[in-house]
Amino acid sequence: MTEAGSTIGAYERVGQWIGEALSASVEILALARIQALESRLVTRISAQVDGDDRSFVLCEDLAGQRAVPRLAVEEEFNLVCALHASGVEVPEPISSGPDPDRPETSLALYSAPEPATQVSSGIETVRAVGQALAYVHSISPNRSHLSYLTKRDAQKTIDFLRDVIDRMGAHRPALEWGLRWALCNAPRQTGYAILHGACHAGHIAPSGQGRVQLVDWCDAGLGDPMADLGTFCAACWRQGRPDLEAGGLASRQTLYDGYIAGGGKVDDARVRYWEIVAHLKAAIAIFSEPERPTLNGALALQRLPELELAILRATSPETWHVRDCEVQHVA
């Protein structure tokens, strides 16, 4: 159901699908693509539903191999349904199913996050993120019947990232150094929680009064809950405010306080470990998308040296714990 220029496209047909999902009369007013990855499209839809203005987000899988292991649209929808039912603030899931014109393509429809009626401060927002993550991490993945969520401990994460480097034929020694550090310094996995998987400031929607919605769950999996906190604190996601360690919005302690208030327990050393892994993931994601000779793509590649620098700053020789790695120094 891609927009103009692809298979369904026409407003009426998008409206028809949404109308069937809502059992209502729907008129589409506008479509705007907000995300285009190699494996999915995300479109914001403005519509009138039985005469009322509504906004939606439509996700659709695209055929083709995924360079990174994202959830399929239907899997993400099922997860968001489980989280919504558990009381997590996420976009309201409305419907999912095959594209009527392309049954091999899945669609999922959500209510778009409403713009905040009252602006929250960075501190309020970050505290709310901490609380929300603590709540997500407390949900048992077994109880939620989410068996398709894959376990991602440090070893699996590193194996995957190395595989991407190999597949893309990338010569990035600084990243290879960082991956080796991550392997040697990996904390022991003590349990698995549901992870957002890409929890940074771009994936939160402040809804006012110190509340946030966590959006875009396609990178979700099971792993060390500190990984989500680490991603949120990673320097590469601080939006030009390196002094505000939690997403460029507030202090690290604010995030920790929110997490503890939500019933979670913070392990600072683990958070900092996963921050470095978040840098590695962000760097490798830049060249894991299929080659697109676009201006934005070319400029994105220019972010790599800065990410590599951040990794090297954090992985100086004295930070290595090589106890679990076989060290083979060259004579």
Add this chain to the structure above:
Amino acid sequence: MSRENQDLDLLAACRDALEEDVLPHLEGAPRQVAQRIEKALRIVCRKIALTETSRTVDQALADIAPEGLMQALRSGSCDARPEIHAALWTAASVDTAAAKPGALTRQERALAGLP
């Protein structure tokens, strides 16, 4: 004048024309695209200016493990070795000096032999 300097002058002239003659007449999305083009031109200018430094740094990295640095790093033979970390840091600093010079600390500029 060297070929690199001629290339640099050509790019600088393009960047100046874009900045002075084109950008002021643009608004909205076209202006944003033009600003990104200007940013790309600035990066390329800095890359050309750092060509010789980059060459030296790349050679130093290649000399560390003539059989292949990536494999050496993955195998563990470079684990925690200060001289390798320093060489990688220097290389990343030089690349950052071209891509986003403001991200470098004073120490990193000195490490990479940059003014």
